Amino acid sequence: MTRVIALTAAAFLVLSQPISSPISDASDAGLGRAPGPPAAQQGAESTESAAAALLEERFIARENQFLKNVRSYSPRIETYIQNFRPDPELGSVPTDDHYFLGRMDFHRGVAVRSFLPQPSLARRILGDLADPITRFYSMHYQQQPFAYAILMDTRRFDRQHYQFEFVRREFLGDIRCMVFDVTPRRHAGGGLFRGRIWVEDQDENIVRFNGTYTSGRTLSSGIHFDSWRENVQPGLWLPVYVYSEEVDLAYGVKRTLRFKSETRLWGYDLARGNRQQELTRMLVDAPAPVRDSSDPAPDPSPVSRAREWENQAEVNVLERLEKAGLVAPAGDEVDKVLETVVNNLVLSNHLDALPPVHCRVLLTAPLESIFVGNTIMISRGLIDVLPDESSLAMILSHELGHIVLGHNLTPKNNQYAFHDRLLVPDEELLHHLDLRPTEQEETAADAKAIQILKSSPYKDKLSKAGLFLRAMAMTVPRTPELFGAHLGTRLAQGNQVRRMADLMASAPELQPTRVEQVSALPLGARIKVDSWNDRIRLVRSKPVTLLSAREKMPFEVTPLFPHLTRFSGKVENVREENLNQ
Ligand SMILES: [Zn+2]
Numbered sequence: 001m002t003r004v005i006a007l008t009a010a011a012f013l014v015l016s017q018p019i020s021s022p023i024s025d026a027s028d029a030g031l032g033r034a035p036g037p038p039a040a041q042q043g044a045e046s047t048e049s050a051a052a053a054l055l056e057e058r059f060i061a062r063e064n065q066f067l068k069n070v071r072s073y074s075p076r077i078e079t080y081i082q083n084f085r086p087d088p089e090l091g092s093v094p095t096d097d098h099y100f101l102g103r104m105d106f107h108r109g110v111a112v113r114s115f116l117p118q119p120s121l122a123r124r125i126l127g128d129l130a131d132p133i134t135r136f137y138s139m140h141y142q143q144q145p146f147a148y149a150i151l152m153d154t155r156r157f158d159r160q161h162y163q164f165e166f167v168r169r170e171f172l173g174d175i176r177c178m179v180f181d182v183t184p185r186r187h188a189g190g191g192l193f194r195g196r197i198w199v200e201d202q203d204e205n206i207v208r209f210n211g212t213y214t215s216g217r218t219l220s221s222g223i224h225f226d227s228w229r230e231n232v233q234p235g236l237w238l239p240v241y242v243y244s245e246e247v248d249l250a251y252g253v254k255r256t257l258r259f260k261s262e263t264r265l266w267g268y269d270l271a272r273g274n275r276q277q278e279l280t281r282m283l284v285d286a287p288a289p290v291r292d293s294s295d296p297a298p299d300p301s302p303v304s305r306a307r308e309w310e311n312q313a314e315v316n317v318l319e320r321l322e323k324a325g326l327v328a329p330a331g332d333e334v335d336k337v338l339e340t341v342v343n344n345l346v347l348s349n350h351l352d353a354l355p356p357v358h359c360r361v362l363l364t365a366p367l368e369s370i371f372v373g374n375t376i377m378i379s380r381g382l383i384d385v386l387p388d389e390s391s392l393a394m395i396l397s398h399e400l401g402h403i404v405l406g407h408n409l410t411p412k413n414n415q416y417a418f419h420d421r422l423l424v425p426d427e428e429l430l431h432h433l434d435l436r437p438t439e440q441e442e443t444a445a446d447a448k449a450i451q452i453l454k455s456s457p458y459k460d461k462l463s464k465a466g467l468f469l470r471a472m473a474m475t476v477p478r479t480p481e482l483f484g485a486h487l488g489t490r491l492a493q494g495n496q497v498r499r500m501a502d503l504m505a506s507a508p509e510l511q512p513t514r515v516e517q518v519s520a521l522p523l524g525a526r527i528k529v530d531s532w533n534d535r536i537r538l539v540r541s542k543p544v545t546l547l548s549a550r551e552k553m554p555f556e557v558t559p560l561f562p563h564l565t566r567f568s569g570k571v572e573n574v575r576e577e578n579l580n581q
Contacts (some may be wrong), residue, residue, distance in 0.1 A: 126439020314373025
């Protein structure tokens with residue numbers, strides 16, 4: 001280890017000087033007056049290039065090791081794309097959107113197994129005709145080009161195909177990196193990466209790459225990517241995020257494509273789980289659990305039996321969603337924040353008889369909320385864009401309305417008390433689960449929610465929530481996929497707000513160009529997901545004063561710069577071969 005650090009430092013020293021300049025004057029001093037470069041200088045040059053070559057060999061080897069390691073994982077991958085048009089006042093305005101969700105499958109190259117129902121052939125063809133971005137990727141638009149951008153080059157990352165030029169040292173977050181420009185060598189072939197890489201200086205992992213692919217790589221050529229990896233376990237860096245943006249990507253005859261997209265990965269530790277370890281521990285050394293003698297009476301009433309049955313369905317659904325990487329584990333700070341708001345609603349409405357209501361976070365971007373049993377689920381994307389607590393209270397009060405009205409006690413909800421109903425592959429789970437309330441129940445829950453809000457601490461701030469709904473109504477025609485609910489029902493459709501629409505009446509006029517009026521936040525504003533174990537936390541960013549309406553970016557994709565740090569938590573379920581140490 002000491003050797004590696006010393007060598008890295010030497011490489012820094014060498015690389016930070018122009019390759020042809022002598023390392024020091026002192027080395028020249030005693031060397032006579034021979035014509036041409038002094039022998040020692042030649043020696044220094046070859047030492048320099050040898051050190052540079054050695055460093056390159058090391059990060060190339062590390063990258064190729066990474067490519068082997070990453071194949072043992074099947075993270076969840078989500079890509080959200082917004083097409084946009086330039087706007088003189090707002091900078092850009094979304095015009096259309098696309099959403100993909102699935103899991104990576106590295107067994108045969110780089111494949112994505114979609115979690116979403118695939119559109120029919122007829123629809124695909126119609127879509128191909130109507131939609132430029134679809135046509136751009138030939139037959140049908142896929143997540144694949146964005147999935148490729150999590151791995152820089154799977155086959156040819158070596159010194160025969162690439163040349164590297166040291167640029168400078170730079171910190172990414174807390175991580176000191178060496179920055180290199182990477183260009184394909186002449187005659188090295190097509191479809192190669194061209195851009196810049198950041199190599200962390202401890203183990204020489206590539207932690208970020210930014211650039212494009214030369215023509216020849218079927219799907220990703222010409223698209224620009226900024227691709228990030230995080231140190232999720234000791235010595236283990238894995239892809240977590242890709243941002244892409246195009247302002248004038250040419251396609252077809254004289255047409256250009258403009259879009260922003262984000263790809264997120266999480267759920268690296270899902271497949272491993274720790275159930276097997278738990279079982280092993282139990283069989284080896286754990287003492288048998290002691291039965292609590294204060295157990296309730298052995299003859300529960302019909303009401304408590306019905307509640308127990310409903311609770312089983314709830315637990316089953318949540319466990320299955322968590323196992324599929326669609327719901328964050330329970331008990332994180334975000335759940336607590338949500339439960340505090342629910343509690344405010346419950347207490348101010350004297351709903352004390354209600355069993356405890358819990359909150360969980362769906363890890364996906366589309367804006368949706370849904371209940372199962374006494375648990376409310378709300379998506380990461382929805383929490384991101386909500387501008388304030390009263391808007392959050394509005395969303396939660398609707399789900400609470402369902403629970404208060406007993407919509408969670410229907411046979412439809414309780415069908416999942418039977419385990420076999422959830423024994424489906426992850427890919428089929430979202431279209432298999434049917435948690436959607438009926439239209440009638442939705443209307444009743446809205447009415448109940450408004451009643452709850454009006455006697456809550458949020459009653460004087462509901463115009464802000466109404467403003468959020470107005471912003472939603474304006475955005476939904478252009479970003480239907482962002483409002484595409486995959487477990488619940490849609491918040492808005494067409495150009496109609498379908499939930500809590502009555503609150504819009506008391507809201508002020510929407511003023512998109514007025515900088516002071518923030519009706520909705522950009523995506524990625526609030527929630528940070530740990531890509532290894534799916535735990536979530538609130539983003540801790542300093543409030544920034546907006547300078548113009550262009551910085552409001554409601555419901556928009558914005559670039560993310562992960563703050564890189566070295567892993568310092570608890571080591572979990574890492575295979576030996578994946579660790580450097
Ligand atoms: Zn509802």
